[in-house]
Structure formats: C-alpha cells, structure tokens
Amino acid sequence: ALRGVLDGADASAEGVRGPSSYMQRFYDSAPAAAAEWSAAMVRADMDAPPRLVALLYVCNDVAQVTKAKRGGAFIDAFAAVLEPALRLMGRRRETEAKARRTLGVWRQRQVSA
Structure with a gap:
C-alpha cells in the first residue's frame, strides 16, 4: 500500500x-518505510524524474513532522537511505538545485540524525 501511495506523489501541496x-x-517501522521510500526514488529515477522532487518533499515533511511530534525514528531511518537518493537527484540540474535547497533547510532547522 505504501508503495502505491509514494508512486502517486507529486510536487503539489496535496x-x-x-x-x-x-x-x-x-x-x-520507520526503517522499512524509509526503504520503501528509497525504492520509490529509484523507480522515479527510471520512469518519472520530476517525482524525485516530490518524494524528497515527502521525506522532508515526514522527517520534520515526526521529529516534532514523536521523535527521531524517521530521521535515523532516512539517514540510512538518503545518500543514494540524493545522488540520483544530483544527476539532473533541475533536481539537484531543489535537493540542495532542502538540505539547506534541514541544516537551518537542525533536522539531522
């Protein structure tokens, strides 16, 4: 079920x-969910590169909201899979800039493992 939801992500607010x-x-089960997110990034890289940005925004929202409300389980889980996902985004100018901006926000807000 999570796979289908992630595969339907787009960059709109909703x-x-x-x-x-x-x-x-x-x-x-944050590690399993983060692994599914990582797999969605790989699928998006192959067939829908603009969805890479949407999936990064999903990661951003999940990390910040759960850190504030419940703790760092998702932060730790994403830390384990984030580097390969960011490498995918770094291969395209249009996605690299958005990844850099998101990482800047994380640094500013101290969203890290």
Whole structure:
C-alpha cells in the first residue's frame, strides 16, 4: 500500500501532504518505510524524474513532522537511505538545485540524525 501511495506523489501541496501523512503511520517501522521510500526514488529515477522532487518533499515533511511530534525514528531511518537518493537527484540540474535547497533547510532547522 505504501508503495502505491509514494508512486502517486507529486510536487503539489496535496501530492506531498497525502503521502507524508500516510507514511507517518509507519513510525514504528520507520526503517522499512524509509526503504520503501528509497525504492520509490529509484523507480522515479527510471520512469518519472520530476517525482524525485516530490518524494524528497515527502521525506522532508515526514522527517520534520515526526521529529516534532514523536521523535527521531524517521530521521535515523532516512539517514540510512538518503545518500543514494540524493545522488540520483544530483544527476539532473533541475533536481539537484531543489535537493540542495532542502538540505539547506534541514541544516537551518537542525533536522539531522
């Protein structure tokens, strides 16, 4: 089910908020959910590169919301899979800039493992 939700993500507010809210339900199994997010990034790289940005925004929302409300389980889980995902985004100018901006926000807000 999570796979389908992530594969439907888009960069609109609702296209990020919906998948983020759904993914947050998996807090107690954050590593498995983060692994599914990582797999969605690979699928998006192959068939829908613009979805890479949407999926990064989902990651951002999940990480920030769950850190504030429940703790760092998703932060730790994403830390384990984030580097390869960011490498995918770094291969395209249009996605690299958005990844850099998101990482800047994380640094500023101290969203890290």
